[in-house]
Amino acid sequence: MKKLLLFIAIFFYHLMGFAQKVDFYQKERAQWLKIAEQTTPKLVETTKRPLSIVRLEKNEKKFQHWDTKPQTEAKNLFKDSFKKQAGMILDFGEHLTGFVTFSVEDFGRAADAPIRLKFTFGEVPAEVAEPFDPFKGGLSRAWLQDEIITISEVPKTITIPRRVAFRYVKIELLGSSVYSDFKISDLFVKATTSVKQSAVPLAKGTPEMIQKIDQIGLNTLKECMQTVYEDGPKRDRRLWIGDLYLESLANIYSFKNHELTKHCLYLLAGLSYEDGVAPSNVFERPKPHPQINPLFDYALIYNVALKEYLQATGDKKTALDLWKVAKKQIEIPKKYLGEDGMLDYQKAGKEWWVFFDWRNGLDKQAALQGVVIWAYKNTYELAKMLGKEQEVKELPALIQKMTEATHRTLYDTQKGVFVSGKDQQISYCSQAWMILSGVASQTEGKKALENVMAHTDAVKPGAPYLYHYVIEAMIQVGMKEEAKGLLMNYWGDMVNKGADTFWEVYDPQDDFLSPYNAYLINSYCHAWSCTPVYFIRKYPDIFQH
């Protein structure tokens, strides 16, 4: 509720801003949206049918305490009476995203009454094992993937008018004629992705667990790569800058569908808020539009994503065309920057959503300093590649000033860690951003990470998104084995618990953690969890042996 009020306050704050100003991208917007439209990827469609019928088994050792056991081949569904099978669970053997079509047929004797079927689609077994209602979660109940279909005439072929993301499908019979039987004579999904080419295989001898993590990471990325980089194909289903950044990094080292990245960068530019801020997230349908939900750190990350794109592709034309957006984002922090080189993080936190991680109580002062310095550095690199240094010539001095101020203010020499906020909070998040920004020297950074890992009260990462930055920081300070160990531990744990794709939220201590107070509504195929693909393939010396 508090968060909701904050969102509403932020919304009106920015809305008032819009009302007073003209569109900062008045000249460019239409052209950007046109290019976004022209670069919309054509989806690759594959028809997939279920492999088997499974039954559920309670098992405290399995993820969320549910296991599935194969019962019979799925093709039996298509020939036998459905009445006798009602309630069964189909297993497609892999995570898929698309539209599901099914057919019902009678057995010679026409149905004399409509049929009522309930389809429940699950990414993980719990979703087809546990009731969705009563629903107490903080997000729309409608994200949960159950659809009730009335079939007025038999035979009939019906496409469920909603895209679903799933491995399992439960089908229940809510009503039918007592005088005639029927079968579900076919059921398939037209699975989609915009991935066109496979990733190259890993080096021979890569540890089996790394191979598994890589493969599941690739599956996760593939499923999230639709007409945009979606955050999750089951839930949210939109383009966030934070997810785009991680997905495009993983894509650079795997599927190399750079056109999709270009499409997303243009779409975000074309849908930027009128005050020039890059939108935290945008929707494609019913027509492209942003969510009015400005997010401080994500706006700055736009610049880093653009730089990475340019570096990977050499596509200067796009980078030059979108340079105006990058240049505008660096203005955001300036409003909050004090003479001393420190940001007024409390004011920023009131006027903006500041994210970094799903973790209640995380203090974000250090991370905010870090992300700004890091984004400024990346933006300056981008400027140099484009010959635009003159346009942002204030950045080097600004970076230096902020770096020094941050170090002076937030480094606790005695403890050997970076602290954050008035309560001097110690967290993984702060150490990671102090390292990535270069505030911490290599030695300080290593020591800070070692200290935070030894510090039982340190605030741990809440979601895979932050794990990415922590591992990147470890690599940056030379903690190669620790980076590999953390990746093997955290993602490997999901593998051991049966993940087909990596989850939005994962706490090794709590399978039922949910930022939405309803773990069934968590996304279990989530873009920001795919980054092992990037690490494993960018740093083969660390991970592929």
Add this chain to the structure above:
Amino acid sequence: MKKLLLFIAIFFYHLMGFAQKVDFYQKERAQWLKIAEQTTPKLVETTKRPLSIVRLEKNEKKFQHWDTKPQTEAKNLFKDSFKKQAGMILDFGEHLTGFVTFSVEDFGRAADAPIRLKFTFGEVPAEVAEPFDPFKGGLSRAWLQDEIITISEVPKTITIPRRVAFRYVKIELLGSSVYSDFKISDLFVKATTSVKQSAVPLAKGTPEMIQKIDQIGLNTLKECMQTVYEDGPKRDRRLWIGDLYLESLANIYSFKNHELTKHCLYLLAGLSYEDGVAPSNVFERPKPHPQINPLFDYALIYNVALKEYLQATGDKKTALDLWKVAKKQIEIPKKYLGEDGMLDYQKAGKEWWVFFDWRNGLDKQAALQGVVIWAYKNTYELAKMLGKEQEVKELPALIQKMTEATHRTLYDTQKGVFVSGKDQQISYCSQAWMILSGVASQTEGKKALENVMAHTDAVKPGAPYLYHYVIEAMIQVGMKEEAKGLLMNYWGDMVNKGADTFWEVYDPQDDFLSPYNAYLINSYCHAWSCTPVYFIRKYPDIFQH
């Protein structure tokens, strides 16, 4: 369950018959179906929007103990936040049948999550007041008209993919974004009927209650007249011979859409069972097909419906073309006819479904004798109109023999009533059919009806279908005031309880009676209840003053 087993036994009995024989209508079937297709009526479509938002009130004096009270104009729904109105009930002010379309729109801020709405359509208030589940009824739960719709994108216009029949619509909100609101900006039904012209007004001075009964009867008939004479637009939605007969009678005296009757007679002929029996009921979709469910009395009534059609239209061409069907139906009883002129009703009851009324325990021997004699007489009249007497020249003697045998066997001279079965059951049903068949003389019939009305243990009619035959019998024996009184009482009682259309089942003593063990699944707009239209308009001397 017993009935189900009987159906299955009958099904296999007839199936075996089919397997051995060639198609009796091999030569004619294709042409009949072609004519049926060519005569499919074009539906008249009218767009209707709700009139008001109502609230429900418990009231033991109202039908099924529910009353509705107007709350506000329906147009408020279309402009205000739906979140604040969720659960409201729309009132269209009349019974309508068709496809419903609705639109959702945001209030400037795009929805960031799907919306889940539940629509419940009710012909009567109880359907939108009481939960459908858990459902214990004997018919498919899927007949109940609730549909859950997930809306992935806003704004959106959606047509619910199921035809519904209703006056009331309840809309519940099962899920939506907490961050954005929306409105239902439009909702309408494309209401259909094949009625093209209004019925002429009743004579001036017709009693108000008769006027009301006539109007509600017309509404009922109009709603059931779709591309066939349906039995009920909410439930069953198919063409039964029994309903066709009563509807076409009412149509002759009101809307005069004789083309629809012709279409139905051809459709039934074209879908007759291969052994030549007219099908008890047929479905139009997905392609025209009969339900394999032979019904003794309905097969014979086909002939009477054809005769009435010829009499009303003079369309000899159709009657001659379909004469073969009529001629075949008169064979059905012969198999069960003993030397003594009595039918082996127990054998017939084992091999056929014998209907006459929804009333457990009703003995059908007398009614079976009656309906056969009545149908034979009507068929002979039909033959005479077509110059085909020679082809059925056995009928007059057969009618005489059966009439005498029936009178001898079933008339209880002492009690002055007709009895039925080995337990000599006394029922309205038996008296009605003894009169209609002419087994009872006018004097005997009048006395029998008077006696049965005075006889508290007599088996009463269970549904409006049988009330029709009872009233027709009363008129035939000159009990004009009693006929008017019964019609005023029985249908007038439904009027007083707020009927918009007449109900499938109505027991003045029990609003919750249901042949399906679930009164919410009863049809509340049912063809066979429309016959006051026929009586009031055919016999103005009795009813219109």
